[in-house]
Amino acid sequence: MHTYPLLTPLEQDNLPALIAVPSLLPSKFADSTHQVFLCETVDGPMVLKVCDEGSVTQSGFWQGLNHLFLADFPNSLAQIDRIHDLLAKQGCFAIPEYVASSRGRFVLSRFIAGVDVSSAQVTDDMVLQLAKHIAQLHQHTQPTWGNLHTPAYKAREWNNRLQATLTALSAQDDVTIGKSLLTAVLAQANTINETDFAPMMLDLRWDQFRTVAQSNELALIDLDAFVIGPRSLELVLLEYVLTPQQFSLFKSIYTEKNDWPDYSAQKASYQLLLFLMQVLGETDLASWMKRI
Numbered sequence: 244m245h246t247y248p249l250l251t252p253l254e255q256d257n258l259p260a261l262i263a264v265p266s267l268l269p270s271k272f273a274d275s276t277h278q279v280f281l282c283e284t285v286d287g288p289m290v291l292k293v294c295d296e297g298s299v300t301q302s303g304f305w306q307g308l309n310h311l312f313l314a315d316f317p318n319s320l321a322q323i324d325r326i327h328d329l330l331a332k333q334g335c336f337a338i339p340e341y342v343a344s345s346r347g348r349f350v351l352s353r354f355i356a357g358v359d360v361s362s363a364q365v366t367d368d369m370v371l372q373l374a375k376h377i378a379q380l381h382q383h384t385q386p387t388w389g390n391l392h393t394p395a396y397k398a399r400e401w402n403n404r405l406q407a408t409l410t411a412l413s414a415q416d417d418v419t420i421g422k423s424l425l426t427a428v429l430a431q432a433n434t435i436n437e438t439d440f441a442p443m444m445l446d447l448r449w450d451q452f453r454t455v456a457q458s459n460e461l462a463l464i465d466l467d468a469f470v471i472g473p474r475s476l477e478l479v480l481l482e483y484v485l486t487p488q489q490f491s492l493f494k495s496i497y498t499e500k501n502d503w504p505d506y507s508a509q510k511a512s513y514q515l516l517l518f519l520m521q522v523l524g525e526t527d528l529a530s531w532m533k534r535i
Contacts, residue, residue, distance in 0.1 A: 248280055249293045254345055259284035265291065271450050276302055276317075281354065288354035289342060290464075294320065296347060303412060304468075307520035308445060311408040312470040314390045319467070321346035322392055326466045329391070329442060333383055335376040337455055337462035355464060356456040362449045362484075369452075370489045372461050374496035377481070381441045381474050381501050388440035394471035398438050401473065405512065406432045412519035418528050424515075432512040437473040439504075444469050446522060447480060475506035479513040482535040483523060510535075 245261035247254075265280040268290075276298045280291040294317045299305045308314040327341040339352035360369065389396045396404065406429050413420050444451075446468040453462045482490055494503065506513070511532070517523075518531045525531045 247282065247291060249278065250291075250349060254348065258343055258351060259286040259289065261285075276305065282351075288356075289351055290339065290354050291349060291351050293349045294347065303415075303519055303521040304446060306415070307408060307412055307516065308468060308470065310411055311404055311516075312389050312472065313396075314468075314470055316467065317347045319390065319392070320344050320348065320350055323350055323467060325392055326469050327352075329469070330463065330466065333380055333442070334463070335372065335379050336452075337460060338466065339462070339464055350467070355453055355462045357453040357458075357462060358456075360449045360452040360454060360461070365449055365489065367489075367492060368459060369449075369461060370485065370492050371496055374493040376463075377477065377493075378497045378500045380443070381477075381497075384439040384441045384474070385471065386438070386440070388437075388471045388473070391442065391469045391471060394440070398436075398440070401437045402433055402435055405435065405516070409512070409516060409519065412516075418518075418526065420515075420528065424532075428512050428515050431509065435509040435512065437475070437509075439474055440471050441474050442469055443472050443474070443477040445472070445477070445480065445517075445520070447477070448484060448523065474501075475504045475509060476513050476516075478504070479506060479510060479535070480517055480522060483517070 245264055247258060247261065248265055261282060261284055263283040265282045268279040268281055277292045277294055282289045282291050296317055299317055305316050309316055321344060323344050324341045327338060330338050337355065339355055342351040342353060344350040385394070386398060387394045387396055388401065409429060409432060413425055451463060451465040453464050455462050481493060485493055497503070514532055518525060518528060
């Protein structure tokens, strides 16, 4: 009899029976907070993600998400089925079917066969699909923000929480941040006036996607970092993820249904936040601030 790796007997008691020894999949990042296994079961192939709670406390990304949005990761894994439901109803991508999860521990979902996407192989059609998906999610705006399930913060609270998060992350980060830059960014953050908040994914990278087998359609395979936040924050992230040409195409599609917010007044604050959260693993602050 085969068993699920790293899970207790009680945790796997009601999971689909395994028909082979699960295979450990390679981590995409050195600071990954999960171990991922491909599991062959009586109900078909599935993917098991087991969270290392110790590594979460060392992750700039999850520290930032938990501090700013009260994301409550990894406890929020117990409610990840809500993210699956939201994306099935409001998104434009194929997503893995939810099977089971446990607070602070693991997620089990159905495997989607296909080819993992790399930034070097991104096509215009992929950018178009991404733009339609983001535009669709950004149409579901609301006046409150925070974690995806209970976004209880009011718009007027964004400034103070953003400042507090920038201060906390900059105090812990190994990279030295010049006092003048930090002072200027904190002062800028105090003037930000965000009013529209929408579902967004703050670890959005091309390696979170897979091209579905025998199809040109993209599937989004990593869903645990969704929050409700200002649209402009995700658009700043996309300026880093996309090339200038891809970003221009993205904007042309996005603006077919949505207005384009002017985020020039808060751009530096969001750049520094994303850097401190290590969203793309960048280590050169000066280069990061100049890239977009």
